[in-house]
Amino acid sequence: MAVLLNRRQMIGGLALGCSAAASPLVTPIAFARAPWEERLVVLILRGAMDGLDAVRPVGDPAFRALRPTLSEGGLPLDGWWELHPALGPLLPLWQAGEFGAAHAVATPYRDRRSHFDGQDILEAGTGGPDLMRLRDGWLNRALALLPGVEAETAFAIGREHLLILSGQVPVSQWSPEARLRLSPQARRLIESVQHDDPLFRDASLMAMEIVDELAAEAEEGGQAMMAGPAAGGGPHGQLADFAASRLRGETRIASFSLGGWDTHVQQAQNLTRALGRLAETILALKDGLGPLWDRTAVLCLTEFGRTARENGSGGTDHGTGGAMLFAGGALRGGRVLGDWPGLDEADLYQGRDLMPTRDVRAHAAWVLRAFAGLSRPDLEGTVFPALDMGSDPGLVL
Template sequence: MIELDRRLFLKSAALIGCSAAAHPLMSSMTFASVPSDNRLVVIILRGAMDGLDVLQPYGDPMLAKLRRDISAGPERGALDLDGFYALHPRLQPLLPLWQKGELGFAHAVSTPYRDKRSHFDGQDLLEAGTGNDLPVDRRIGGWLNRLLQTMPGATAETAYAVGVEQMRILSGDAAHLAWAPRASLTLSPQAQTLLEHVYHEDPLFREAARDAIRIGSETEQGERGKGPTADAQALGAFAANRLNGQSRIAAFSIAGWDTHANQEQALGRALDRLAAAILALRDGLGPNWSRTTVLAMTEFGRTVRENGSGGTDHGTGGAMLMAGGAIRGGRAYGDWPGLGEGQLYADRDLMPTRDIRAYAAWAMRGLFGADRDMLERSIFPGLDLGGDPKMLA
């Protein structure tokens, strides 16, 4: 495949406007290389995943009273894990990872963000890794970028971003570039004519543009009929390919977790994509899977009580999924706060018992030797790291 020159994309995007903006690729991906054999993958789950449905605490008797139609445990098909928690049935493809100790969860976690429950603010704070200091100062960048700034010898992986927003989690002063899998253009006939006209006198760019258009057309045709998980599989497979090379840190996002209505179907589809991405990572990484930690994080949880539309609303405490051969899986981490009277946050949400940033920080400390003081002051300003959850094998 001939890759588009970055100048070609930047120069032509201003001309083709809506055609580039309408590109079907909806997830961005970023990479960085660091002097380590360990790998870290961060998946941002955009839309606020309902952790109470993904990892169902059916051993708490209040769950069945507060949720009569969703999150009902093994009686409704969920997969029992340990007698207290049950796994959502759409994550059944990941059950072998749990059994091998390569899948785990942290429950009752959140960022310091409270009460306003805005997706945009919540995601900004999650990726910035800061405290509850809205609006987020864009100059501070993301917490993965600040990690790179503390690591001597870290270099950027050459990459591209095509028609997608930048992952804020890797933005900042440390060298980095963005990459999107299947980096090709799918243009209307009018836009193709315009692009060929603009670069008619430049043989190099003219041929690159033609190849990109051809590849875009072939990719679009090839993706038809592959099913709703095709993009997620592509994200995981592409990330694995880069991580098998020089890259050691990858971050990408999966959308579709906002389940105000018809949660059973909407969440199921999102979980299918998440499972597909994780399995594609495992399969693609091969032996390097044993040195990999995957953290799937969301901006906040959802309400404990289901609403009248078969869904849940924006909440506070939620769950984080962790996977990889480098984790100590087959267990759920964290202190369970309970769902009874007086145990909920604002009488509506799961009470957070640990800052989600602490799990990310302990992963960075174990994988890359990040200094504790640096983690608490610079990478995650204001974080109380607390005790080691011993999440890494």
């Protein structure tokens, strides 16, 4: 019993641990490499990003009438589409084919338009009769189907609970907000009191290791900052920098969220700020990943779109169809994917929202298929229940 318990605790400590391969506690035996090299970052945009404002269908004759004050200053892409000016910093990526969008997409969630339910369903990846079965996240179910997965293969970043990565497969989590200020003596004492309890000992040591590593990286980064462009200060910059630091190592999947998208009022200002942070986040990932950027996909998912018409407060309300932004050298960007449903009154969903023409989960599924080799039945049954992936949108290069 005692042996079993220790073994279980030891496994738990390892499984939930970080930098396990580098830990002095563990001999580097069973550390199979992750079965693929591509990096996947899933950004959850909490609050419902207005896809029609981020990537504007100015070629649609109905667009400007629906958005009398929310269509100024766009950056022309191809005559039909314009990019929101706050995404200007990503224009070079667009031109290089490393940034793009899939439009008129949605999860299977309809009609209630609640952020909480919408985000849960987005992260759970559910569909069909089990839409509300919110037990685990689709990234975790995908990990469960893959060989050679270690705790460090996937990283949930930030202090929030990320449903998208939670489930049976142990993943790692760290928040750049986590602090651990210890004097050398306090550190020694912590080590000594935890010594006989493997669960606490391993977690404490690994925490100290990560903090040391981050401190060392911050020092290097501080010097690099002098030379190069700033990678975006603020919490989103920290999240992106930390994600990049993990993805440079054994991590293959990272996820975190960005807020500030619920633009019911003064969308012109509020969305500019949120998109500006998103652009900084993507650029920080690109900077941090260096040559690995060529093997990276960043998917920006949001719970639903917003109303086609702007409201009386210079904003938009909860809608249905929206856009998925994507970036990364592993993807074929520089274009807008999707079947455009049109914006005429009769084309709108319930006369108010952009009509979804594709399940947003299909795009994520095609990326997982290309990156990790998951089979279509697994993707359409287990990872994304009741999904029809449809034809390959050619998202991955």
